[in-house]
Amino acid sequence: MQKTHYISLSALLILFLTLLTSLPVCANDPFVHNDYALELFNRGEYEKALEQLQKAYSFFPYDETLRKNLAVTYMYVGKREMEANRYMEAADYFDHARELAPDNVVYGTMRGIALYLAKNYDAAKYEFERVRGISGDTVDILYYLGRVYYDTGELTAAIECWDKALALDPNNKAVREIVEKVRREAAVESRMGKEHSSKFEISYDAEVTSSLAGGILDILESAYNRVGSDLDYFPTARVPVILYTKKDYRNVTESPDWSGGLYDGKIRLPIGGATELTPQLRAILFHEYAHVVIHELTKGNVPTWLNEGLAEYEGRRELNPPMAELGKAAKHRGYLTFPALEGSFGAFNNRQAALAYQQSYSMVNYMIGAYGWYNVREILVNLGKGMPVDAAIKKALNGFSLDYPGVVVEWQAYMQKEFGK
Known part of the structure; x- marks a missing residue:
């Protein structure tokens, strides 16, 4: 100045x-x-x-x-x-x-x-x-231009931008990591078939039939309407969906063994070999699409338990398997702490991951029933404004005179009543 x-x-x-x-x-x-x-x-x-x-x-x-x-x-x-x-x-x-x-x-x-x-x-x-x-050309411009190409499915153009950025700054770790990741994706996606609907673009491995891919698009369109109605939000950008073989999914995403799908800006699913639209597949599709809406509402500022809990809520409306790990935890008060559930579940083993998802779902299911969809959505909106989770919850639930710890206490009392000795 x-x-x-x-x-x-x-x-x-x-x-x-x-x-x-x-x-x-x-x-x-x-x-x-x-x-x-x-x-x-x-x-x-x-x-x-x-x-x-x-x-x-x-x-x-x-x-x-x-x-x-x-x-x-x-x-x-x-x-x-x-x-x-x-x-x-x-x-x-x-x-x-x-x-x-x-x-x-x-x-x-x-x-x-x-x-x-x-x-x-x-x-x-x-x-x-x-x-x-x-x-x-500058590194910043090439990095973000590459991101634009990547998010719109132009992987070759994205890699070209990032290669130019690395030529300018060979030691740039962020650029090197993303270009290596996208090279793995491009090697797999180059041989995939593609279809699209009004809101989704799907890429699928040769093991997936065109009719199954079309059925998946139909389910995702249903998810778009139902999840959008629940959260009163309908994304405008077309959502990329990639259907992998299980081997390619592990190689590309480097996800833990228990992962059945993920959303990282694109919905990625390991369903190679599937031949029909099972209730389990429907549940996974509703679950992963919920992440799209949650991410846009919160701008990515969301604790994992709330993100996964809402996604589980949508998925379990299609298929609601037993929650054995949560039942055990409730009887012995062996819950995972919610601060521990705010970060990634990626390091959990199979049992811990099962409990983490079930506990997250239970908390969100309780909140929807006790406080209503409107207030749960307000928490997401507050998070999207950059608020920390405790402030976002306290502001949304001000009419209930509740804060984050208060919600946890109420949920624990409910769980003790339902599952405890």
Whole structure:
């Protein structure tokens, strides 16, 4: 940020005295607004600083200092929107900054990243290519452009971008890890058949028949409607679905042996050799699609127990097997702690994983019954705003005078009543 210096010392003294007695007299002075904005900016009050600079710039739109300060402030407000997971709002602020400084590649790059995170892939791709035309290739631009290609199923183009990024920075660990992962995927997916529906694009191994793939698409469309109705959210971007042989699934995803599917931006399922649409397969499809909706509502800021619990809830409406591990835990109060269930289940053994999923489902099932879908959805929305889980629960359940530990206590009392001695 730069401060203007167009006023003499005597004028500054007069200005200072005037501000003390009658600020409205100088309300149209752009440099008063600029200097006040600078104070606000340095205190981290970016939105208020932006208001002052917008006023200053409207009075004196040809001043380069005001233009630069306004652009920088737009960027900082945009970054704050990004941190709150309001990606399209952030993209708008970065766009204002870019308009003020068209050759500044930082603003265009940030706008592209915000559009990518908002899943506005076409606009993101256009923005990254526009910035490349100004700056040439950079690691950041190539990394995110590769992500756009990857998320839209263009694996070869994604790998090409990341190879160029590695040529610029051979020691970049993040780029190297993702390109190695996607090379494994591309080697498998290159021989797959493809079909699509209005909301899903499916790739499937030769062991999966076209009729089975079509049936899976139909089930996913049903999941789209039911889960969307439950959570009052319907994603707009087409969801990639990949059906693997069990061997390819393990090689590509490096998942634990007990994993029957995962969602990492794409729904991945090990169903090679399946010949019919069983209730178990329907349950898995509803489960994995629920993760799509949960991820978009929370922007990925969700404890695993809530994520898996909701997915299990949707899957168990199709097939509800016994919960033996949870029954044992309830009788001896041998539950896993919920803080332990906030992170990945990937390191659990088979028994621990079974208990983790069953306990997560039980908690979510209790919450839906006790507090209603609306309040459970509000927890997800609060998480999507960047709140930690304890604050998200407390705000959503304020009408019940409950916080996170209080919900756990109520659930444990319910479990003791239902399953305890």
